Amino acid sequence: MPERTFLTNALRTETVGGVILLVAAVAALIWANLPALGHSYESVSHFHFGPSALGLNLSVAHWAADGLLAVFFFVAGIELKRELVAGDLKDPRAAVLPVVAALCGMAAPALVYTATALAGGGSLSGWAVPTATDIAFALAVLAVIGTSLPSALRAFLLTLAVVDDLFAILIIAIFFTSGLNFAALGGAVAGLVLFWLLLRKGVRGWYVYVPLAVVIWALMYNSGVHATIAGVAMGLMLRCHRHEGEEQSPGERVEHLVHPLSAGLAVPLFALFSAGVSLSGGALGDVFGKPETLGVVLGLVLGKALGVFGGTWLTVRFTRASLSEDLTWSDVFALATLAGIGFTVSLLIGELAFTDAPVLTDEVKASVLCGSLIAAVLAAVLLKIRNAKYRALSAEEERDEDLDGIPDVYEEHDPAYHLRMAEIYEARAAEHRRLAEVMGGAGEGDHGPA
Known part of the structure; x- marks a missing residue:
């Protein structure tokens, strides 16, 4: 059906996925804060269903976080694998800048949070909350605002976000796993x-593959390791x-099929x-x-910006790595600010970090929303400023006042062009002098004695 094809193709774009995610988040805030609907939000979120015998009698919110979000991490795993074998991460020299930027962009927010908490x-339980960058939101903002920015900026952000996701996954696996069930873990590994x-x-x-993936996910969940790790592991395989002779690799084909499900259903329902x-x-004051x-707010807004920008600058300053010719340092700073959008994974880590304090969990979620919003607004302003500059440069490059089909900016800086124009001007001047002499001679003949 053409309508279904149009919808799935739209869901594969970062802009549409980011807009749907934003709509889901706004809908959740409205639903939870309207007096007439607030209790229904809690009731639906905490409604339990699923087979208790299999340890899967979970709340709706739990199913969204542990179940549907595994689809998002499955797609993230495929994207990471593609970057490793065919993308920017394949070449260590090209990958070093975004990789270091991602690592510094995770370390700095953690340090900012720790210093603020101390x-x-x-x-200190929430140190990992501001370390993550939301790929969908960040790329959506870049796609909407950064239409005149160089493509190298998007490539840098995508690589940074993929590496960021990888280490966020490791943080979840290492620091938010407790009470391991080795039998279930062994079954998940066997699967x-x-x-x-x-x-x-x-x-x-x-x-x-789908039934096997569900079994692996269920075993991983019951092992005590966060169930989304199963999605990442299968994506990487x-x-x-x-x-x-192949037009698409299996990973590309599966990602093409699953990405609309992730962007259109899994991530928005998790956000909801x-x-x-x-x-x-009072809550905002808190x-x-x-x-x-x-x-969390300072980690996302200040920590991310300082970490990503500082890591990139230090790497360029003290190693042989170099910034792309298409990027300026102001571009990198705008991107570093944009990396402070930590929506999806930050919300997930916030839930895992404060499981014993429901009130603090909600407050941390509010801080993630505030920090991400501030980072998005600041990045949008910086990108708009850069957009104006790039549009001015583009207009200057296309200026052709003499209508000769060659942009003036290239002619003005071409020595051969200047020499050619000097020859033309000299030839024209000589012609004018010759004509003046001829006309002058004719004038004398006309006015002489008869």
């Missing part, structure tokens, strides 16, 4: 091995390089049941009044 006597073997043998068919926090005057929540 200064205010708050909990992943089977998944890999089937891929290696070239077995095809969704009816084979897909082959993302093309064999001879995670972003619904109270935004009363965001800037408690060390934990203030640390």
Whole structure:
């Protein structure tokens, strides 16, 4: 059906995915804060369903965070694999800048949060909350605002965000895993091995892989390791390089099919049941009044910007790495500010970090929303300024006042052009002098004696 094709193609673009995510977050805030609907939001979010015998009797919000979000991480795993085998991460020299920027962009927010929490006597449990960058939101803002910016900026941000996601996944796996069930973990690993073997043998068919993926996910969830790790692991196993005669690799083909599901359903539903926090005057005051929540805001807004920009500058300053010729340092700073949008993964880590303090969890979620919004607005302003400059440069490059088909900016800086024009002017001057002499001679003849 043409309508369905149009919809799925739209969902594959960062702009549409980011807009849907934003709409879901706004809907959650409205639903949770309207007096007539607030209780229904809590009721739906905490409604439990699922097979208790399998340890999967979860709330709706839990299903969204642990279940649907695994689809998002599956797509992230494929994107990471593609970058490793065929993208910017394949060449270490090209990858060093965004990789270092991503690492510094995670370390600096954690340090900012820790310093703020220690200064205010708050909990250090949330140190990881401001470390993540939301790919969908950041690329959507860049796509909407940065239409006149160089493509190298998007490539830098995409690589940075993919590396950021990888280390966010490692943080979840290492620091937010407790009470391991080794039997379930062993079953999940065995399922992943089977998944890999089937891929290696070239077995095809969704009816084979989808049930197996669900089993792997359930075992991973019951093992105590966050279930989204299963999605990442399966995404990384897909082959993302093309064999001879292939138009698409299996990874590209699967990502093409699954990305609309992730962008149009999984991530928006997670946002819908995670972003619904109270935004009363008191709650917003707490965001800037408690060390934990203030640390998250400062980590996203200041930590990310300083970390990404500082890491990039130091790498260029003290190594052989160099910035793309298409980028300026003001571009990098705008991108570093944009990296402070930590919506999806930051909300997830916020839930994991304060599971024993529901009130603080909601306040941390509010701080993630505030910090991400501030970072998005600041980045939009910086990108708009850069847009104006690039449009002016573009207009200058296309200026052709003499209508000779060659932009004046190239002619003005071409020595051969200047020499050619000097010869033309000299020839014209000589012609004018000759004509003047001829006309002058004719004048004398006309006015002489008869």
